[in-house]
Each structure stands twice: as structure tokens, then as C-alpha cells.
Amino acid sequence: MRVMVLVKASEESEAGVLPTADQLNEMGKFNExxxxxxxxxAADGLKDSSQGKRVRFRGKDTASTVIxxxxxxxxxxxxxxxxWQVASLEEAVEWLQRSPFVDAEVEVRPVFEAEDFGxxxxxxxxxxxxALRDQVADRA
Numbered sequence: 001m002r003v004m005v006l007v008k009a010s011e012e013s014e015a016g017v018l019p020t021a022d023q024l025n026e027m028g029k030f031n032e033x034x035x036x037x038x039x040x041x042a043a044d045g046l047k048d049s050s051q052g053k054r055v056r057f058r059g060k061d062t063a064s065t066v067i068x069x070x071x072x073x074x075x076x077x078x079x080x081x082x083x084w085q086v087a088s089l090e091e092a093v094e095w096l097q098r099s100p101f102v103d104a105e106v107e108v109r110p111v112f113e114a115e116d117f118g119x120x121x122x123x124x125x126x127x128x129x130x131a132l133r134d135q136v137a138d139r140a
Contacts, residue, residue: 009077
């Protein structure tokens, strides 16, 4: 199963405080373990929300609204993420507990897989989705 691991923003990350060399080194070691174990599929940190935008949608016939950052509620923001391939949610939690985080909140959520959509994902839709995934993989 794939999971997304969401690293919640903090006051420091929202202030643009970058990790120290020691912190980067420790996280690098952890990421190396994930790669060696075949767990890590993707990972990135995100810049603070002052450098972002939100787009709010209100109905099909209503224009969207663009909101410039920063965004007030730090606890609702994400500072980084991983995508992991694991056998279970419990395995993801076990990996996360080995991470070098000291004072952080991290969320782990399963990623939808094609089979989760049942009959609603018709063979034609599956084929179209796979074609898009293949195009993305060709760019990598």
C-alpha cells in the first residue's frame, strides 16, 4: 500500500527558518534507510505559506477565488511530505517512529488505489488513468 506522510508546519517553518546542517544530515540518513528498504517513492519539503496561494472554488458556475499566503492557521499547513510503499499503516508508523523528528506532528494517510473505486472506475477510465501515469513516468 502507498501512504502519504504529511509533516505539519510549525511556527519556525512558517517563518522560513531552514533546517540546520545537522538536521539535514539526520533526515538524509533516515531517507537513505527508507530508500535501502524500498519504502521511499517521493519526498519534498515545502516553502512557507507566504510563498503560496490557495484557490477556493464555490460551485460550478461561480468564479474561483485566489488567496495569497501566508495562511493564518499553522496547524492546518503542511511543511513537507513523503510517499512511501509499505505493507500496512502499522509499518508506516513504525518507520515514522524511527525518524529524527523531535518536536513535530506528522500525519500518515493511505493513498487511494484503483481497486478502492470498485465498479465506478470502468475499464476505460482505468486505461486512461494508466496512460496518464505512463506519461508521467516517461518524464521522470
